[in-house]
Amino acid sequence: MKPVTTRYKDVDALDFPGAITLRVLLSGSDTDGSQAIFEDIVEPGVGPGRHVHHGQDETFFFLEGSFDVEIDGTRYHMEPGDVGFVPRETVHAFKNVGTTRGRLRYVFSPALRMEEMFRALYVAQGNEALTEAVMADIAQEHGQTFVGPPL
Numbered sequence: 001m002k003p004v005t006t007r008y009k010d011v012d013a014l015d016f017p018g019a020i021t022l023r024v025l026l027s028g029s030d031t032d033g034s035q036a037i038f039e040d041i042v043e044p045g046v047g048p049g050r051h052v053h054h055g056q057d058e059t060f061f062f063l064e065g066s067f068d069v070e071i072d073g074t075r076y077h078m079e080p081g082d083v084g085f086v087p088r089e090t091v092h093a094f095k096n097v098g099t100t101r102g103r104l105r106y107v108f109s110p111a112l113r114m115e116e117m118f119r120a121l122y123v124a125q126g127n128e129a130l131t132e133a134v135m136a137d138i139a140q141e142h143g144q145t146f147v148g149p150p151l
Contacts, residue, residue, distance in 0.1 A: 004030040014122040016130070019046045022118055028111025036111035038118070042067075042102045047095030049132065050148035051139065053088055056108045060084040060094070065102020068151055069094045075151075095151040117142035 006026055014022045019042075026037040042065070050070065060069065060083065067078040071092045078084060078094075086092045096102040108114045120138045124130055136146045 001032045033111045035109045039105045042096040049146045049150050050093040051146045058086040059107045061105045063103040066098035068097045113142040
């Protein structure tokens with residue numbers, strides 16, 4: 001594997017209006033699948049439903065704003081500079097509990113098909129309403145499972 005760099009101003013941004021803008025900072029295709037790194041800019045009150053990644057660990061780096069995170073049934077309050085680690089097969093979710101946009105980065109190890117899942121969700125929102133059922137189906141196709149409502 002060779003070293004790789006990305007420039008923030010050049011990365012793909014997937015906009016989910018009124019919810020999250022997701023940036024693909026480092027693609028799994030650039031790391032031979034060892035990891036993928038993303039950034040979310042999250043509107044107040046927004047976060048995904050509780051979910052499980054079946055084959056990968058996830059590490060969150062909280063950069064801006066105020067978040068609550070639930071990992072394996074325990075809720076944590078996170079501020080800028082805080083980090084959270086979610087082992088594979090662990091139910092988790094986050095929510096921006098602040099009054100302004102929040103920003104977090106996260107690493108999936110290994111990358112598996114996370115980028116493909118995010119891109120499929122992005123395409124689906126243009127083709128139909130991005131309902132919980134549609135999101136659940138897309139997630140399942142990419143090795144993830146939604147298991148409950150958002151925080």
